[in-house]
Amino acid sequence: MLQGHYTVTSIGPQATAHLAQTMTLLNMNSEELLQHLESELAANPALELESERRCPNCHRILRPAEICPVCSQRKQEADGEPVVFLSPMRDLYHDRSGSRIQQDGDEDFEDDFRVQEENLATYLLKQVSGDLNGVEHQIAEHLANNLDENGFLTISLFEISRYFHVPVTAVERVKSLLQRCEPLGVASVNSTEAMRIQLEMLADVMEIPPLVNLVLADGMEFLFQRRIADLCERFDMDDEDLQEVIRFIGNNLNPFPAHSHYGSSRQPVSANVNVYHHPDVIFHFLNDDPDAGLAVEVMMPYVYRPFLNRQFKEAMNNAPEEQKEEWQKDHDRASLLVKCLQQRAFTMLRLMQFLAKNQDDxxxxxxxxxxxxxxxxxxxxxxxxxxTISRAVANKTAQLPNGRIIPLSSFFSRNLNVRTVLKELxxxxxxxxxxxxxxKELEKFGYSVxxxxxxxYRSMEGIxxxxxRKASRKYHGNSNAQFQPSQN
DNA sequence: CTATGGCACGGATT
DNA sequence: AATCCGTGCCATAG
Incomplete structure (x- = not known):
């Protein structure tokens, strides 16, 4: 009954189209939106890009790569609240990303950022393209496109070999090439395989404790199942040795090659989750001054704003009859898109303002x-x-002042704080x-679990x-994606 | 007997 | 409606 009511009183086709499009746009992250925009621009003559670059907030004309000084300043003076502004993402890459990346001590970060500039699949393909022949290119493409969030294959080699009518060994060759690309161990079927590859490459630059080799080659099932006794027995080692092995693995190998920086969940994530690229919003300090308060940039995937082409509008009046209808369609479509983009920006803006204010700690x-x-x-x-909130949060990432990139959804994680306290304990x-x-300890901190x-939580954190667990003896290697240098 | 992990259920969230 | 999350129960290892 409610449904009937709903459809009857619905406000007409334009309105529903508006809603539908707003929702789809909101769902997209900045990269997807960029693609969407580009195809729309190409397909629709009624849509045009502004020739001047303007501040998305106050529409003041700006020089290339300039962030509207007036807007941000005024906002901050007004209420001392976090400044939120829209920011064309391409500018960011040219002018600002560099300094921000390097200030972070994390060596892997630079690599990760490179990955994030393009999607993982193309990044991989570029690396291998030199070593492949015709079919192999296609196979590589197929493999690269079927990786989950952790960088594991979600498709069987057999399937591919059947699809391309090539022997499985051929597919295996391509796969092993991919595995040796950055990020190391990607395109493996599971953590064990990935770590074996990493170890193999690591052997070139540093000495590997012999036991690690053994365990990784043959004992991983035991380790995963925590069958410690069997493990010790098989490789003839005592607890102490085992601790070393575990430390080494923890410090030098990354069980999830393509894992984002967020947490280090041990649970395999279901397939078809998008890989994170570059951030959709960036939190940082105004003028990089930690005392100046928070500023938020919401990435918009364009430098020049799309808007309705005036000439097109005029031309439409004298359009030939038979084309009039089609042009009208283009026109409506374009104006719809522009409106929806504004809507999207507005929603993101408000959400980010809220987050910056409430989750500043x-x-x-x-x-x-x-x-x-x-x-x-x-x-x-x-x-x-x-x-609306769900969509605004979905598939998007944020960069924090310390350089970490996390999914926006972690702002809503209910247990992250408990987990970190646990980790500290x-x-x-x-x-x-x-x-x-x-x-009991956690209860002292006010967490009842x-x-x-x-x-x-322990297993989620990889503890x-x-x-x-014993007194920790750490090995220090150079590749270490697991541990972020908390804060300083 | 204690510590831990697997399974699965129900309630909350999305 | 689908998914996530916290928990209790039970089996197993030490």
């Missing part, structure tokens, strides 16, 4: 300070529909605390069970 000081907020509550505050523990002891839950 999290943004500035790290995971521990995340306030557990739900999308629903934000929706209520901003007076938009829940699904374990880091600072005198002797290994069992899960139930951890529960069940014993079972602690166990879950070994208590009886396998």
């Amino acid at each position: 999290f943004i500035l000081h790290g995971d521990k300070y995340l306030k557990p907020i739900t999308r629903a509550s934000v929706a209520e505050l901003l007076e938009v529909h829940e699904s 374990v880091d600072h523990e005198e002797k290994p605390l069992s899960d139930s002891m951890l529960v 069940a014993r079972r839950t602690v166990a879950k 070994l069970p208590a009886h396998l």
Whole structure:
């Protein structure tokens, strides 16, 4: 009954089209939006790019790559609240990304950023293209396009070999080439395989403890299943040796080659999750001055704003009859798109403002300070529909002042703070605390969680069970994507 | 007997 | 409607 009511009173085709398009646009991250825009621009003569570059906020004309000084300043003086502005993402790449990247000590970060400039698949293909012949190119493409968020294959070699009518060995050759690309170990079927590749390459630059080789070659099932006794027995080693092996693996190998910087979830993520590229929003300090307060840039995928082509509009009046209808269609389509883009920008703007204001501790000081907020509550505050927030958050990433890139969805993670406190507890523990002891410790910090839950968090964070943890002896290698240098 | 991980259920979120 | 998350129960290892 409600449904009937809904459809009957719906406000007409334009309005519903508007809604539908706003939603799809909101769902896209800046890269997808860029693509969408480009194809739309190519296909629709009614749409044009402005010739002047303007401040997206106040429409003042700007020099290339300039960020409207007036707007940001005024906003900050007005209420001392976080400044939020729209920012054309291409500019950013030319002018600002460099300095920001280097200020972070994380060596891997630069690599990751390179990956993020284009999508993972094309990045990989570029690397291998020199070594491939005709069919192999296609095979490589197929493989590269069927990776999940962790960089694992989601498609069987057999399937591909059948599809291209080539022997499986041919596919294997391509695969092994891909595996040796950056990020190392990508295109493996699982962590073990990926880590074997990484180890192989690592052997060139540093000495590998012999036991590590053995365990990785033959003992990973045991390690994953935590069958420590079997492991020790098989390789004839004691607890101490095992700790070394585990440390080495933890510090030098990355079980998830393409994993984003966020957390280090051990749980394999289902297929078809998009790989994150460059951030859609950037949190940083005004003028890079930590005292100046937060500023947020929401990436818009264009330098010159798309708008309705005036000449097209005029021409439409004297259009030949038979084309009039078609032109009208183009016109409507274009104006719709422009409106929806504004809508999208507006929504993102408001959401980011909210986040910058409410989660500033999290943004500035790290995971521990995340306030557990739900999308629903934000929706209520901003007076938009829940699904709007969901869409605005989906598939998008944010860059924090310290350079980390995280999915926007982690702003809504309910347990991130508990997990980081847990991590700290374990880091600072005198002797290994069992899960139930951890529960008690956590309670002192005001977190009430069940014993079972602690166990879950532990494994999510990649922390070994208590009886396998000992005083830490660390190896230091150069490739280490797992540990971020908390904050300083 | 204690510590832990697997499975699966129900409630909350999206 | 689909998915995520915290938990309880039970089996197993030590």
